[in-house]
Amino acid sequence: xxxxxxxxxxxxxxxxxxxxxxxxxxxxxxxGEIVTLIGANGAGKTTTLNTVCGLVPATRGTILLDGEDxxxxxxxxxxxxxxxxxxxxxxxxxxMTVLENLExxxxxxxxxxxxxxxxxxxxxxPILADRRAQRAGSLSGGEQQMLAIARALMARPRLLxxxxxxxxLAPLICRQIFDTVAKLNADEGVTVFIVEQNAHAALDLAxxxxxxxxxxxxxxxxxxxxREDPRVRAAYLGE
Amino acid sequence: MSEFFDWSVLFNxxxxxxxxxxxxxxxxxxxxxxxxxxxxxxxxxxxxTFAGLLLFAQLSVPLSLAILLAMLVCLMLGVVxxxxxxxxxRRKHPLADTISIAGLTGFCGLAIxxxxxxxxxxxxxxxxxxxxxxxxxxxxxxxxxxxxAICGLYGKLGRPKxxxxxxxxxxxxxxxxxxxSLQTIAQLVWGADFYVFPPFAKESLAHTVFxxxxxxxxxxxLKGKEFVIWVVTAALMVGLNGLVHRTKIGKAMRAxxxxxxTAALMGVNVDYVIAVTFMIGSALxxxxxxxxxxxxxxxxxxRMGYYPGVIAFAAAVLGGIGSIRGAxxxxxxxxxxxxxxxxxxxxxxxxxxxxxxxxxxxxxxWGIFGKPGAARA
Numbered sequence: 001x002x003x004x005x006x007x008x009x010x011x012x013x014x015x016x017x018x019x020x021x022x023x024x025x026x027x028x029x030x031x032g033e034i035v036t037l038i039g040a041n042g043a044g045k046t047t048t049l050n051t052v053c054g055l056v057p058a059t060r061g062t063i064l065l066d067g068e069d070x071x072x073x074x075x076x077x078x079x080x081x082x083x084x085x086x087x088x089x090x091x092x093x094x095x096m097t098v099l100e101n102l103e104x105x106x107x108x109x110x111x112x113x114x115x116x117x118x119x120x121x122x123x124x125x126p127i128l129a130d131r132r133a134q135r136a137g138s139l140s141g142g143e144q145q146m147l148a149i150a151r152a153l154m155a156r157p158r159l160l161x162x163x164x165x166x167x168x169l170a171p172l173i174c175r176q177i178f179d180t181v182a183k184l185n186a187d188e189g190v191t192v193f194i195v196e197q198n199a200h201a202a203l204d205l206a207x208x209x210x211x212x213x214x215x216x217x218x219x220x221x222x223x224x225x226x227r228e229d230p231r232v233r234a235a236y237l238g239e
Numbered sequence: 240m241s242e243f244f245d246w247s248v249l250f251n252x253x254x255x256x257x258x259x260x261x262x263x264x265x266x267x268x269x270x271x272x273x274x275x276x277x278x279x280x281x282x283x284x285x286x287x288t289f290a291g292l293l294l295f296a297q298l299s300v301p302l303s304l305a306i307l308l309a310m311l312v313c314l315m316l317g318v319v320x321x322x323x324x325x326x327x328x329r330r331k332h333p334l335a336d337t338i339s340i341a342g343l344t345g346f347c348g349l350a351i352x353x354x355x356x357x358x359x360x361x362x363x364x365x366x367x368x369x370x371x372x373x374x375x376x377x378x379x380x381x382x383x384x385x386x387x388a389i390c391g392l393y394g395k396l397g398r399p400k401x402x403x404x405x406x407x408x409x410x411x412x413x414x415x416x417x418x419x420s421l422q423t424i425a426q427l428v429w430g431a432d433f434y435v436f437p438p439f440a441k442e443s444l445a446h447t448v449f450x451x452x453x454x455x456x457x458x459x460x461l462k463g464k465e466f467v468i469w470v471v472t473a474a475l476m477v478g479l480n481g482l483v484h485r486t487k488i489g490k491a492m493r494a495x496x497x498x499x500x501t502a503a504l505m506g507v508n509v510d511y512v513i514a515v516t517f518m519i520g521s522a523l524x525x526x527x528x529x530x531x532x533x534x535x536x537x538x539x540x541x542r543m544g545y546y547p548g549v550i551a552f553a554a555a556v557l558g559g560i561g562s563i564r565g566a567x568x569x570x571x572x573x574x575x576x577x578x579x580x581x582x583x584x585x586x587x588x589x590x591x592x593x594x595x596x597x598x599x600x601x602x603x604x605w606g607i608f609g610k611p612g613a614a615r616a
Contacts, residue, residue, distance in 0.1 A: 055500055074394060079506035091501040093494050104494050107487070108506035155506065 005064070006031050006159055006191050007052065007083075012061035012071075014051040021047040023215040024061065029159070034185050034192040036202040036223065038236055039212035045195040046088050048212065049161050052193075053085050054078045065159070080108050084157035088164045088195075090148040094137030098128055101136050101147055105154030114154070121150040124180060142173035149177065153184070160184075162194040166201060174198070178205050199236040203227045211236070247459035248578050254465045254534065256574025257472035261527035262551035263558070263566035264479065265520025271496040271561035272516050273329070274407065278414040279320055280524060281548020282421035287313040287525025288532045288539050289429060296437050302445045306529050310522040315385040317521030318514050322388035324417045326510065328410055334396050338387055346380045347424065349373060354427040377428070392511045425541035435537035449533060468530045475523060476567055483563065488515055496561065546589065550577075553596035559609025568607055 005028040015021040021044045029035045037045050050056040052063060054075040063071045070078055084105070092101055102121060106114045122129035125146040131139060136147060145165055152160055162181065166174040178201055184190045196202035203209055203223045211219040211232060219226065226232050233239040262284055269277045290312045294305035323339040326332075353373045360370065390396055439446035447463075454461040483489035494502040495512045503509050531547070532539050554573040558565025573592050580591035605611050 053504060055503065074508070075503035076506045076508045077394070079504065085504050087501060087504060091498055091504075093497045093501070095497055096490070096493060100490060104490060104502070104505045104507075107491065151505075 004031060004066075005029065006066055007193065008062075008064040009048075009052070010062045010064070012048075012051060012058050012063060014047060014056050014058045014061075016056065020059070021215050022051065025212070025215070025217055027210050027217060027220065029191060029193050032185070032189055032191055033208060034181070034194065034206045036206035036209045037193070037195045037212055038197070038199045038202055038209060040236075041197070042214070043212040044215040045212055046163055047215075049085060049087075049163050049193070049195055052078075052161065053083060076108070079155060082155075082158035083161065084152040084155040084159075085161040086145075086148040086152040086163065086165065088167065090144045092136040092139075092144055092147055092151070094135065096136055097133055098136055098139070098147055099132045101151050102128075102154050105151035107155075109154075109156065117154055117156070121153065124153075125150055141168050142170065142177075145169060145173070145177060146180075149180070153190075157190065159191045159193065162192065164195060164197060166196060166198045174201060181205060199232070203237075245459055245582075246456040246461075248582060250459060250461050250465055251581065252575040252578035253571070254468050254574070255577055256571035257468050258527050258531045258534075258547065258570075259551045259554045259574050260567040260570030261472055261475065261523045262547055263555040263570045264476075264563055265524050266552050267555040267558070267560055267563060267566040268492070268516050268520050270555070272492065272499075272513055273325070275325060275410045276414060276552065277320075277325075277517075277520075278411075278548070279324070279417035279421055280520065281544030281551075282418050282425070283313050283316055283320070283521045283544070284524040284528040284547060285425060285539075285541065285544035286316060286421065287521075288528035288543065289425065289434075290525065291529035292434055292436060292532070292539055302439075306526055309529060310525045313521040313525035314518040316381065317517035318388050319381050319384045320417055320521075321514055321517045322391065323384060324413050325410065326388075326391075328413060330510070332391075332396070335391050338384070338391075338396075342380055342384045342387075343420070346377070347420070349377050349380065350424045350427040353377060357430075388514065392508065392514055422541050422544075429541060431541065433537060434539040436532050436539070464530075464534050468534060471526065471530065475526070476563075479519070479523075479563065482519075488512070492516060550589065550592050553592060556596055557599050557606055559606030562606070562608040565606055565608035 008028040010026055011024045012026070013020060013022055013024055025044070025048060027035075027037075037048060039045050047056055051058050054070070054073055054077070058071050061071070062069060065078075065081055065083065068081070070081065073081075093104060096104070099118070102118050103114070106117065122132070127143055128147055128150060131143060136144065139147060145167075149162065149165065152162075165177050165181070169177070181192060181194070182205055185192055194202060194206065203226060206223040208221065209223045209226045210217050211226065219229065219232065221229075227237070262280065265280050265283070266277060269275060269280070287309045291305050291309035294300040294308055295302055300308065322335070323343055327336050327339055353370065356370050356373060387396065439449060448467060449462070449464040451463045452460050453463055453466045481489075483492060491502065491507045491512050492515070494505065494507060495509055499509050502512070527547075528544075550573060551570065554569035555566045556569070557572060558567070558569025573595065576591050576595050577588045580588040584591075599606060
């Protein structure tokens, strides 16, 4: 694990029109880390990810990816620099097949390894292999989440952004998805930034964590330390 | 045989249907991707026909090449329309907005100058160099806008400020304005006269292909020009289907139609994909216009895009707006309705076509292949 920050947000403000959601968020993610951003509904977690991806323009502040300023880039230019997101609510292309969704994930890739990577995704998520010719809209919630993550991985990202991967899933499926993320990080060195409401699972998975409250970073630190923090336990772990 | 059926009715139905299908595809693809009814599409059909006529009749370009060049002209026109009229409704981009306004204003000014000069010259026999210069400038502005649009799409004009969500009413009114502007410009340049596609020279290839009798059934004869429309339409639709389902850009188009934001997260340059959609639809409108003009033998004038445009729009709604398959089936159904109506009530053929559209909107607003809830046209 190197010390250099892969992604750094400096005092980032962003929002929708006159409504500012992030009031100066600063955080950093280092190479090879799993970092989680936890917080209540409406704290600005999804907005943070979408600001990084360029879907929501930052009004102030700077976003650096490996030292390069990506604050004003278009989403497709940010994806081209190795950032992939599995968005909240899966957001699959419902009328396209599982295979076509995976191909869309590799949209910007020009190398010849795409078919091999698709096979790799089928190994990682065997259920997707059985469903490959099925419409993505016909999959169950858990299958859709796996496809959303697999689709993001098809970009061969350096930085994988996961937005609420556990949303609406049975605990067992959720466990399985988190295990896969941990394995991807350990075996393939993918850096992961994960946004979660399920703070228990997220803090178990992550190395470090940030707590976001109404558009501001409230606390940050090692995941193990935050798990023991009385304020976090009271507010987010329900203890 | 019944009084409504004659083989000629079937031939006519398929021919009209094919032309409507070619136009309707342009409406439906653009709607599918940006939920905009591009009312200027009928004018693209008109300008494509004029371009083909000019190239073929005045510059003596071979017909097949004239058709290809007219398609290219319309392909660029489609991008210019999107860039000047519709892109500013999707993205706040001060530079692009300024270019659009300056470009359109300059173009309209030139068109008016051209018109005044043409009228003044009618008394003098000499062709003026000034008029030719104005004509060249008239052509140069859209070309420059096209080049700028392509640069803009690749982020070479600087960054857009923000996405704007314009309401559908503004977009609709913009589309109608674009349609009227193009009509007026065409009227300034070509006047209000009716032009005719000149008859093909005897012994020429075009004459052999278009004027020969392909098939005779009963009292009806299938002309080569009708048969060409069927074959060309079928081939283009098969090609389009392949493009949309098998190629990367086609998949990106479908992805954008389903979820633009997520498509952007896959690395798709959404504005570029939208521009390509305009290109394809506009090129298809150009070939539809030329083939139709050859078939009917005339009626080329600045308002010629209006009825075919509106009917093709009805066909797109009937088939389920956003669905390419629907546009083809809708076009054929409307074509058939009109062909049957023409047997006895020729003056009312449009009324039948629109009556059918009204019935569809009343009872199945999402059309044949659309999905309930998706139709908010």
